[in-house]
Amino acid sequence: MKNEVNLTTEDIIRSIPKVLLHDHLDGGLRSQTVIDLASEYKYNKLPTSDAGELAEWFHRGANKGNLVEFLQGFEHTIAVMQTKEALERIAYEMMEDMKKDGVVYVETRFAPCFHTTKGLYYEDVVNAVLSGLDKGRSDFGVGYGLILCGMRNMKNTLEIGELAVNFRNQGVVGFDLAGEEGGYPPKRHVEVFQFIQRANFNITIHAGEAFGKESIWQAIQWCGAHRIGHATNLKEEFTFDRDGNIVGFGDLAQYILDKRIPLEICLLSNLHTGAIDKIENHPFGILFKEKFRVTINTDDRLMSNTNMTKEFMTAIEYFNLTLEDVEKITINSMKSAFIPYKERLKFIYDVIKPGYQKTKDELLSLKI
Template sequence: MNDSDRTAAGAEQHEPDAALLDQVRALPKVLLHDHLDGGLRPATIVELAAQTGHPLPESSPDALGAWFVRAASSGSLELYLETFAHTVAVMQTEPNLRRVARESVLDLAADGVVYAEQRYAPEQHLAGGLTLQQVVDAVQAGFAEGVEQAAADGRTIRIGTLLTAMRHADRGDEIAALALANRDAGVVGFDIAGAEVGFPASRQASAFRTLRDASFPATVHAGEAAGLDSIAEAVHLAGACRLGHGVRIIDDVHDELDADGPRLGRLAHWVRDRQIPLETCPTSNVQTGAATSVAEHPVTRLKRLGFTVTVNTDNRLQSGTTLTRELALLVQHAGWTPADLRDVTVAAAQHSFLHHDERTRLVVDVIEPAFTAATGGRHRA
């Protein structure tokens, strides 16, 4: 992807240099917000679309990859979501779902991701005649193949699956039941996604009640296209353990100062006091208009104010990005240090939907030793 394509994505014109990217790529990373149908390889889309007869806007992988970034950079979440018509179209059979899941794991492992929670909406993959359970089985098989192949290549990665219900489809109860039925088969959480404005979390209230009664965690897309009311519903009605994006909580951080710094509103206090993690996605948030630039992205200010923040990719294809690139952009354009990178990596591990003992082992055995070795124990640039 060339510089003009990157600029079209809403990212700064100057990309991180190769040395910085190599340094960040070598660090262990934890990814909590990554959509399976937003991370396909362009070459895979071209090949699978040719097999199914699905028309594409571009015929070569390079041109198609650049098209996805341009098309997703409209400044509107609704238009951004339209790009998924092409990825979902090639994910309607068991072999295709397995392939996409396997390749996603391999791409994440190559980027230095050691734990990822990948999310997708099973209801979007039924056009080829699969049942919801067959969709889950195919994706889990692909994840397992990817983990095994990554290990053979000398890379260790673990995948947790989040099942997503689409806000507009009102199938939340069905997808919640599906998630619970697969909670011992790799599914670790539930999510709702899609157009945020006009489709509040309250439409899925019964699904969230079922999940809470079953002690099953949920994250909710909120505070991206919609504002504080959406975040309030996510944390108070849905009982979200994390907020997908959540950047609009900055609207409740006010310019006037009190004794402790900027004055926080009641909702901002609630989110910060309870350390509800924000799954921020800098490049994607710029593309959809939730942030003006990576340099000015609210994640940096929110982190400095004591909110729990994590850094994520959202949709690697639509944003032309990787987790390495997202973190390197924050280093280059927002002044982040290795200590900041360590903080968000540990925060992501500690707020994953793994069990507590598994999170602790991930931090103690994998993340901390690698950061210590890379920085001489100083965690400084």
């Protein structure tokens, strides 16, 4: 006898455990929160005070096909993230949103240098975010790590790297280099990366999103990146035969494959920023098939109108992923997280694997 339960693929994907490694805190605010904080702090530059209209405005503005215009919406989100209370609220709500999306562990990131216009010190900024994340973990049971971003067009990246290391025992798990790639190669910031390496700390770098494979090469071989954010232009390293079948990789892609360097893939964001022209042309399909250490991520949830469920649904639609594939990618992500090895294992064996097995058992029971 069949159980009369109609589960959609989206229901299943939302319910299973997921891991998110590339998420920008200032790109994932709730539109209503932006409106609330703008009213509270007398910020009057928002285009509308209707939450639905504002969400659509952010998404429409981000979906212009180039990174520079994509980033313009951050003027408004950052403007309302200038007090301890606002930062704590936004971090807390992010954790609640993760819980609703089935995310069991998240590494969120932001650049402290953008949150000091009302007089906060860097330490105040980081402590406020960590306070919100801690409360969120307590209330929603979602694990987290915080990554601090230095900006590639600024000269204070060493200071941010030192800040990250100073907070390593309070929840900060890594350092990232973010911002526009063109004209700002990662090797200009080699001093901060040498500092991070000598402190035995963790590095991820935005590379190969709006610039070529050279950016990825510099991130790894000059700066010692342990993970790469986006890596979309690694596709320049693929060699195809006349029928479009992959027949080989360049030295950089082979190195990334052999060394199991994790790639933080952001499908919808790459479409919105123009890194790809359409989803089916994203290198993710080849990277996954060829056994690269790929992870699926959201990047900027508000700007791209996305979450982890939607990102996986996109991958399922365009690249024919199975539930087993989604589980493999989720375990890839957890293996690649910047928390200690034993903590990663605990998530994999106590949370992720049992969660997927429970779902498989439920699906099997529906077929009996």
